[in-house]
Amino acid sequence: MIELDGAEVTAWSPDPAGGPDRVVRLLGPVDLRLTERRVAVVGANGSGKSTLARLLNGLVLPSAGRVRVDGLDTATDGPAVRRRVGFVFTDPDAQIVMPTPLEDVALSLRRTVPDAREREARAAATLARFGLADRAHVPVHALSGGQRQLLALAAVLATDPQVLVCDEPTTLLDLRWRTRVDDLLAGLPQQVVVVTHDLEAAARAERVLVVDEGAVVADDAPGPALARYRSLMAGARAAHP
Numbered sequence: 726m727i728e729l730d731g732a733e734v735t736a737w738s739p740d741p742a743g744g745p746d747r748v749v750r751l752l753g754p755v756d757l758r759l760t761e762r763r764v765a766v767v768g769a770n771g772s773g774k775s776t777l778a779r780l781l782n783g784l785v786l787p788s789a790g791r792v793r794v795d796g797l798d799t800a801t802d803g804p805a806v807r808r809r810v811g812f813v814f815t816d817p818d819a820q821i822v823m824p825t826p827l828e829d830v831a832l833s834l835r836r837t838v839p840d841a842r843e844r845e846a847r848a849a850a851t852l853a854r855f856g857l858a859d860r861a862h863v864p865v866h867a868l869s870g871g872q873r874q875l876l877a878l879a880a881v882l883a884t885d886p887q888v889l890v891c892d893e894p895t896t897l898l899d900l901r902w903r904t905r906v907d908d909l910l911a912g913l914p915q916q917v918v919v920v921t922h923d924l925e926a927a928a929r930a931e932r933v934l935v936v937d938e939g940a941v942v943a944d945d946a947p948g949p950a951l952a953r954y955r956s957l958m959a960g961a962r963a964a965h966p
């Protein structure tokens with residue numbers, strides 16, 4: 726279970742008036758217990774969704790409060806937390822580091838599968854599971870954007886994390902690939918926390934968090950949570966026509 730207790734994120738920011746840098750609050754304080762298998766996070770651009778997502782696996786550490794995964798504190802048990810919680814970025818190029826898909830998935834297995842041959846066999850099996858068997862040795866730059874997103878997912882899921890956090894995993898994809906990635910995420914046995922601007926995808930979650938100006942302003946079933954988000958956005962449009 727992921728638990729946030731009074732978790733806050735602050736950062737130093739330049740003063741637009743030219744004064745000394747100031748501390749700004751990006752998120753929180755947030756208190757959450759995430760137990761549902763499908764959780765969606767929605768909110769306006771710059772509201773703090775990525776900051777919240779990154780807190781969940783220790784990519785961002787809380788400036789105050791605590792974030793724990795199965796009792797492990799992200800601030801003191803980072804590597805163990807990241808073995809439990811996989812993270813997928815919007816842009817697959819942010820996480821694909823090797824020249825070919827096979828090498829990239831094999832790299833993510835380097836800690837859990839010490840034997841190189843077994844690692845390669847496991848990587849090949851993972852690529853096959855994601856429909857990328859025939860792409861295993863193709864240079865990654867020759868893959869389509871959709872195939873690269875699948876590869877990024879495959880490399881994270883190869884290590885079998887208990888939780889998958891995805892930060893807008895379908896934002897860069899066309900409808901066909903978006904549907905494919907959505908279906909894949911829906912079929913995973915893991916707990917999945919997904920940040921998304923796709924309200925149809927969010928409606929399929931069990932629980933939806935609405936983030937606005939660094940606060941979780943709604944935390945509910947999809948119906949009421951998305952209604953709150955729509956009314957927030959309508960209010961913002963009225964204020965800034």
Ligand SMILES: Nc1ncnc2c1ncn2[C@@H]1O[C@H](COP(=O)(O)OP(=O)(O)OP(=O)(O)O)[C@@H](O)[C@H]1O
Binds near residue numbers: 737
């Ligand atoms: N390290 C940082 N230092 C200063 N400000 C930051 C830092 N990281 C994020 N921010 C600011 O915090 C706010 C929230 O950013 P965040 O990326 O969490 O928003 P978001 O809801 O994911 O946005 P988007 O939908 O556009 O991706 C933004 O105003 C962003 O510019």
